[in-house]
Amino acid sequence: xxxxxxxxxxxxxHGDGGLLTHxxxxxxxxxxxxxxxxxxxTDAAVFSSEPGRMAISTDAFVVDPVFFPGGDIGKLAxxxxxxxLAVSGAQxxxxxxxxxxxxGFPFADLEKIIASMANTCRVAGVQIxxxxxxxxxxxxxxxxYITTTxxxxxxxxxxxxxxxxxxxxxxLVNGCLGNHGLAILLQREALGLDSQIISDCAPLxxxxxxxxxxxKGIKLMRDLTRGGLATNAKEIAMSSGVDxxxxxxxxxxxxxxxxxxxxxxxxxxxxxxEGKFLIVVAAEEAGELLRYLREDWSAEYACQIxxxxxxKGNVYLRTALGGARQLNMxxxxxxxxIC
Amino acid sequence: xxxxxxxxxxxxxHGDGGLLTHxxxxxxxxxxxxxxxxxxxTDAAVFSSEPGRMAISTDAFVVDPVFFPGGDIGKLAxxxxxxxLAVSGAQxxxxxxxxxxxxGFPFADLEKIIASMANTCRVAGVQIxxxxxxxxxxxxxxxxYITTTxxxxxxxxxxxxxxxxxxxxxxLVNGCLGNHGLAILLQREALGLDSQIISDCAPLxxxxxxxxxxxKGIKLMRDLTRGGLATNAKEIAMSSGVDxxxxxxxxxxxxxxxxxxxxxxxxxxxxxxEGKFLIVVAAEEAGELLRYLREDWSAEYACQIxxxxxxKGNVYLRTALGGARQLNMxxxxxxxxIC
Numbered sequence: 001x002x003x004x005x006x007x008x009x010x011x012x013x014h015g016d017g018g019l020l021t022h023x024x025x026x027x028x029x030x031x032x033x034x035x036x037x038x039x040x041x042t043d044a045a046v047f048s049s050e051p052g053r054m055a056i057s058t059d060a061f062v063v064d065p066v067f068f069p070g071g072d073i074g075k076l077a078x079x080x081x082x083x084x085l086a087v088s089g090a091q092x093x094x095x096x097x098x099x100x101x102x103x104g105f106p107f108a109d110l111e112k113i114i115a116s117m118a119n120t121c122r123v124a125g126v127q128i129x130x131x132x133x134x135x136x137x138x139x140x141x142x143x144x145y146i147t148t149t150x151x152x153x154x155x156x157x158x159x160x161x162x163x164x165x166x167x168x169x170x171x172l173v174n175g176c177l178g179n180h181g182l183a184i185l186l187q188r189e190a191l192g193l194d195s196q197i198i199s200d201c202a203p204l205x206x207x208x209x210x211x212x213x214x215x216k217g218i219k220l221m222r223d224l225t226r227g228g229l230a231t232n233a234k235e236i237a238m239s240s241g242v243d244x245x246x247x248x249x250x251x252x253x254x255x256x257x258x259x260x261x262x263x264x265x266x267x268x269x270x271x272x273x274e275g276k277f278l279i280v281v282a283a284e285e286a287g288e289l290l291r292y293l294r295e296d297w298s299a300e301y302a303c304q305i306x307x308x309x310x311x312k313g314n315v316y317l318r319t320a321l322g323g324a325r326q327l328n329m330x331x332x333x334x335x336x337x338i339c
Numbered sequence: 340x341x342x343x344x345x346x347x348x349x350x351x352x353h354g355d356g357g358l359l360t361h362x363x364x365x366x367x368x369x370x371x372x373x374x375x376x377x378x379x380x381t382d383a384a385v386f387s388s389e390p391g392r393m394a395i396s397t398d399a400f401v402v403d404p405v406f407f408p409g410g411d412i413g414k415l416a417x418x419x420x421x422x423x424l425a426v427s428g429a430q431x432x433x434x435x436x437x438x439x440x441x442x443g444f445p446f447a448d449l450e451k452i453i454a455s456m457a458n459t460c461r462v463a464g465v466q467i468x469x470x471x472x473x474x475x476x477x478x479x480x481x482x483x484y485i486t487t488t489x490x491x492x493x494x495x496x497x498x499x500x501x502x503x504x505x506x507x508x509x510x511l512v513n514g515c516l517g518n519h520g521l522a523i524l525l526q527r528e529a530l531g532l533d534s535q536i537i538s539d540c541a542p543l544x545x546x547x548x549x550x551x552x553x554x555k556g557i558k559l560m561r562d563l564t565r566g567g568l569a570t571n572a573k574e575i576a577m578s579s580g581v582d583x584x585x586x587x588x589x590x591x592x593x594x595x596x597x598x599x600x601x602x603x604x605x606x607x608x609x610x611x612x613e614g615k616f617l618i619v620v621a622a623e624e625a626g627e628l629l630r631y632l633r634e635d636w637s638a639e640y641a642c643q644i645x646x647x648x649x650x651k652g653n654v655y656l657r658t659a660l661g662g663a664r665q666l667n668m669x670x671x672x673x674x675x676x677i678c
Contacts, residue, residue, distance in 0.1 A: 016677075017565025017611075018669030022574075043562065044396035044427035046493060049388045057383035058435035058488055059471045062479075088383035096397035098486045100439070132398045132486075136676060140401075142479040147437045147471075149397055149488035154385060223382065226356025235361075272356075330357030337475060338355075 010105045015135030028111060029131060032118040037094070037129040045129035047094060050153065055090035057081055058149040064337040066113065066143050068187045070179075070199030071274070074113035076339060077146040078120040079203045079274055080225065085150050086205035087221035087277050089158030089212055092124065096149045098132040102141040113144065124203035126150070142337075152205075158212045162240035164219040169308040170286035171244060172279045174207070174293055175200065175301040176252045177229055181271030182260060184338050191264075195256055202275035207297055215289050217282030224276045225339055230269040230327040232278065233315045243311025246327075248319050252301040269317075270330050272338045280308060349444045354474025367450060368470060371457040376433070376468040384468035386433060389492065394429035396420055397488040403676040405452065405482050407526045409518075409538030410613070413452035415678060416485040417459040418542045418613055419564065424489050425544035426560035426616050428497030428551055431463065435488045437471040441480040452483065463542035465489070481676075491544075497551045501579035503558040508647040509625035510583060511618045513546070513632055514539065514640040515591045516568055520610030521599060523677050534599055541614035546636055554628050556621030563615045564678055569608040569666040571617065572654045582650025585666075587658045591640040608656075609669050611677045619647060 014020045030039065037045045061077040071079075078095065085092040097117065101110070121128060183199040204223065212218060220240075222232050229251075233244045253261075253268045261268050281289050286304055293302035306318075315327040353359045369378065376384045400416040410418075417434065424431040436456065440449070460467060522538040524530075543562065551557060559579075561571050568590075572583045592600075592607045600607050620628050625643055632641035645657075654666040 012675040013670070015675060016669055018570055019667075020670070021565075022668065042427060043423035044394040044429060044489075046392050046394045046427070046429075049391050049393040049492070051390050052388050053385050054388040055383040055385045056433065056435060056469055056488075056490065058437045058469050058486070060437040060439050060473045060486060062439055062473045062475050084382035088381060088385070090383060090385075094395065096395060096488050098397045098399040098488075100399050100401055100484055100486075130395055130397050134399045134401045134484075134676075134678075136401050136481065136484075139478055140481040140676075141484075142475065145439055145473075145475075145480075145484070147397070147399060147439075147486035147488075149395075149435050149437075149486075150383075151395065151490065153388070226360075231357055328358075329361065330355055331352070331359070336351040336354060337473070337479075339473075 008107055010101050010135055012103050012135050015133060028114050032114045033128045035127045053154040054151060055085050055088050055154055056151050057084035060147045061339060062145045062337050063339050064142060065187055068199055069183050071201035072113055072116050073146055074117035075120045076201050076274060077148045078117050079201050081148040081150040082124050082203045082205050083223040085152045086208040087223045089160045090152040090154050091209050092126045092150050092152040092205050094151050095126055095128045096130040097128050098147045100141050100145040101135050102143050103135055103138050105143050120203060124205055155212050160220050165240040165242050165280055165308050167308055167310045168283050169280050170283050170304050171306040172304050173276055174299045175276055176254045177273060178253055178257045178268030178271035180274040181338055182257055193260060195260055197256060200273055200275035204277060215285050217285035218279060220280040222278045224273040224278055226272050227330045228270040228272055231329045234329050237315050238313040241313050243309045244306060244315040245309055246306035246317050248317050250303055250305045252303045347446055349440050349474055351442050351474050354472060367453050371453045372467045374466045392493040393490060394424050394427050394493055395490050396423035399486045400678060401484045401676050402678050403481060404526055407538055408522050410540035411452055411455050412485055413456035414459045415540050415613060416487045417456050418540050420487040420489040421463050421542045421544050422562040424491045425547040426562045428499045429491040429493050430548050431465045431489050431491040431544050433490050434465055434467045435469040436467050437486045439480050439484040440474050441482055442474055442477050444482050459542060463544055494551050499559050504579040504581050504619055504647050506647055506649045507622050508619050509622050509643050510645045511629060511643050512615055513638045514615055515593045516612060517592055517596045517607030517610035519613040520677055521596055532599060534595055536595060539612055539614035543616060554624050556624035557618060559619040561617045563612040563617055565611050566669045567609040567611055570668045573668050576654050577652040580652050582648045583645060583654040584648055585645035585656050587656050589642055589644045591642045
């Protein structure tokens with residue numbers, strides 16, 4: 001029966017650059033990622049470049065578990081890099097994907113992940129044009145890790161930068177916070193909570209491209225991944241030298257997320273999101289941007305969550321009781337392998 | 340003493356996107372990779388693009404051990420991606436680097452690796468402009484894995500492609516074969532052989548850029564990594580539909596490599612190289628190219644190793660005894676984690 005089993009799993013020899021590597025490419029990667037640039041299978045993929053400003057971003061994805069409510073490591077690896085480009089004001093065009101696979105990983109799972117990546121690429125209008133696969137021994141990785149790198153052109157009208165933030169600007173988010181981090185945690189820890197928290201994992205680039213074309217007052221965007229809203233706001237505040245004032249009562253969090261995080265002693269402001277981003281926009285465009293997000297993009301929980309004030313790079317939370325507490329970067333007990 | 344120890348190793352919280360991640364970036368990556376594009380630390384790095392044809396390549400590096408004679412995983416990760424671009428006829432400009440680090444990896448080793456990457460980039464004239472770091476638990480990776488992605492422009496004069504190969508073309512390599520694979524194997528397996536086999540790990544892009552400017556008859560180049568000369572020649576033969584005829588007596592292999600591979604029953608033609616590439620060139624330029632490699636680039640073991648004949652995508656080795664045997668892709672017993 002060993003033979004039977006071997007044909008269903010990834011073996012070390014699938015990573016040696018020989019015959020089995022070739023078959024793996026043909027049977028899985030080329031089948032799902034099919035496009036002219038990838039199909040040439042040369043050492044590097046070649047595409048036509050135009051004059052402009054090009055953005056590039058890379059991320060390693062090591063999420064545990066690899067399948068979770070609302071997504072999987074493949075969808076996450078595509079969304080994560082697309083979203084980094086998107087919030088930088090770029091329109092993502094091409095991705096590369098490199099895989100580190102643990103020996104014994106089932107082909108059936110690999111295929112699901114690859115199909116999910118191909119599907120997410122299709123939705124976002126990007127292509128995977130180059131890749132690599134390595135196989136490591138049992139206990140030298142945990143199932144599969146994926147690194148994606150993306151390139152795209154900055155949208156000509158986009159003018160984003162820390163230095164543009166000024167007192168009076170408004171801070172918006174496109175929906176509820178904390179879902180991805182909590183979904184992963186619950187899936188992993190088997191806490192026995194009968195919840196249906198779904199990760200918000202989604203590509204943002206089509207939305208960001210449209211809003212940047214329409215709203216010239218957008219000054220900065222940031223996807224709220226590792227470290228959540230609080231850590232990311234603090235990083236922006238430190239880089240721009242202004243203060244963020246966020247209204248606790250305005251922060252959109254699903255009731256189920258609120259309930260479970262309270263139970264577990266977690267703060268949704270520090271939980272990772274994979275389809276949520278923060279926008280700093282000139283006050284005069286904030287209302288119309290919010291309406292546009294809610295109505296044209298069905299982002300019904302999009303909210304204005306605070307504003308920018310002169311300051312020294314701090315983030316303050318106006319509490320429901322009228323006080324204010326300072327938010328700092330996440331430190332201490334980490335939630336590892338969340339993305 | 341636990342406290343003492345903790346400050347010397349990478350912890351899970353260095354990967355959580357919070358305060359310690361920030362410190363890791365500042366203390367290591369930004370310190371060594373310092374450049375204007377990286378320093379902005381935004382979600383994506385932005386560079387000016389020009390009209391032309393751009394090449395992109397990605398590779399994951401999982402080599403075991405991370406330090407070996409002639410290099411380390413950092414040098415290898417930079418050279419590997421630079422060389423993929425180089426043999427595609429591109430001049431590498433920018434790299435991204437993403438790290439998956441096992442909890443407990445010593446900072447001292449991480450620093451050596453990062454310094455080595457920075458040094459190799461300097462030699463090759465490329466910059467690392469974006470990156471990412473994830474930390475996974477003990478037993479979920481083996482020390483550190485690095486994925487690099489590189490971009491560069493195709494050299495305007497370069498015209499490389501499988502379809503250009505024709506009977507009569509000559510096949511060259513730039514030096515001795517098998518060193519990298521054997522160096523890794525000996526370092527890892529502790530076979531008790533008192534050898535000094537040094538990996539050939541080196542960036543090739545400055546050399547390839549120069550030869551492509553000078554020799555218009557160059558039709559194809561390929562770095563001879565995983566699978567070695569034999570597997571790579573077979574892949575090219577299959578893609579181009581011609582046959583390779585290689586002369587066993589002409590293949591450059593160091594005496595020490597020859598001796599040890601014979602002892603171990605290994606074939607240097609299937610061992611990985613990390614600074615060697617194959618060139619297919621029009622017959623009339625072969626002699627001058629060989630002279631140029633040997634004299635101007637001190638590639639004293641550069642050789643003409645065979646030629647191209649009409650055929651069906653096969654690779655033949657003319658043996659010293661006058662016979663011929665067919666070489667196929669590597670299959671069977673793999674040498675895992677060689678790069």
